[in-house]
Amino acid sequence: MKQDVNLQGKKQKALVICPGRGTYNKEELGYLNRFHMGQEKDKDKARFVDRIDAYRQQEGQVTVSELDGRESYAMREHTRGDNASPLIHACAYADFLSIDQSQFDVVAVTGNSMGWYIALAAAQALPESSAIELINTMGTMMQQSLIGGQVIYPLVDESWCQIPGRREHLLELMESINQQQGAELHISIELGGMLVFGGNEAALKQLMELLPPLPQQQGRFPLRLHNHAAFHTPLLKKISDHALQRLPSELFAAPSLPLIDGRGHIWQPLSSDTQALHQYTLGHQVFQPYDFSKAIEVSVKEFAPDRIIILGPGSTLGGAVAQALININWQGLSCKEDFIRQQKTDPYVLAMGLEEQRAMVVS
Secondary structure, rough: OOOOOOOOOOOOEEEEOOOOOOOHHHHHOOOOHHHHOHHHHHHHHHHHHHHHHHHHHHHHOHHHHHHHHHOOOHHHHHHOOHHHHHHHHHHHHHHHHHOOOOOOEEEEEEOOOOHHHHHHHOOOOHHHHHHHHHHHHHHHHHOOOOOEEEEEEOOOOOOOOOOOOOHHHHHHHHHHHOOOOOOEEEEEEEOOOOEEEEHHHHHHHHHHHHHHHHHHHHOOOOEEEOOOOOOOOOHHHHHHHHHHHOOOOOOOOOOOOOOOOOOEEEEOOOOOOHHHHHHHHHHHHHHHHHHHHHHHHHHHHHHOOOOEEEEEOOOOOHHHHHHHHOOOOOHHOOOHHHHHHHHHHOOOOEEOOHHHHHHHOEE
16 A cells, blocks of 8 residues: 655655665665556656667667566676666656656755656756767767776765764875876765775775775675776766767756756756756766765755655665765664664655655656
8 A cells, every 4th residue: 555655745846866876786676667667657758768668779888678678687687787777767857757746846856866867858958858868878979888896885884974084094195006107096976975086997996905894784895896987087078078079068958957966956947058068967977976875965955855756777876865964963863773763664765776665656
């Protein structure tokens, strides 16, 4: 039975968060078919997926329907940029179309890393055909020129509280590695209670050796992200230059919803310059750090949503969102235990990749 979060009989203001590349994992295999196909009410979503499939067939690529319909998950296939990006786009945007509009008023949209492209689609700053082209093209370009990689490491303890001195130590470590010949390491993403590094192989090898392993209960850190390039670092400047030449500004339109980007900047529907949006998306956003934590902070402070809805697939972004909220003491949240307690009584963050929370969001 659907649990109604609309307790006062009026629409809830919702901030929508779009997921990045690491969200379609083994557990998500079949997500599209499970949640978006085969029912009468899913015709619009099925047609949307069909259009992605048709585009990929035209490009000589395996369709997202085939990828989602595989009998078993293959890391080599499902985590490739040219496959993962459009597959996650299909799942996330179909989730966006599933949000119960009679219950929620979407007041703003943001995303993490590749989720910025999906946020552009959700806010109609990239019309459907443009979003399909841009996301598929960028994913393919990243895979064809797989430059460097990413390593993720926590800034917080088991209670999601900042560890004093941890950030400073990591920055000093990065500076030390960059002094070594042939090594190049940068901050890639500020991800709630995590810091994501991007760098070349020489730097990442040193980083993995120098970062102390953490207790098992805190996860397998330091963690090298499989099939990820050095996203959001200067190492991808050539990819940015190529993208700006290949993908014209005409693909973009004025957004219909406010968009919060990876700097915390707000793109408003009535005052956004599409040329500037094009330049940011394929320029700065590609080769400069992506501050997802700042995007969350600005989003909640500026738009004061009643709920935060995280699109699927997967639910791993929920922890990063919670950590970003705890870091600014939002609504009195000071630790992981506070967040869990709130989620049990009056859930503020609703992840559509979790069936219990999904039931509170969909029509």
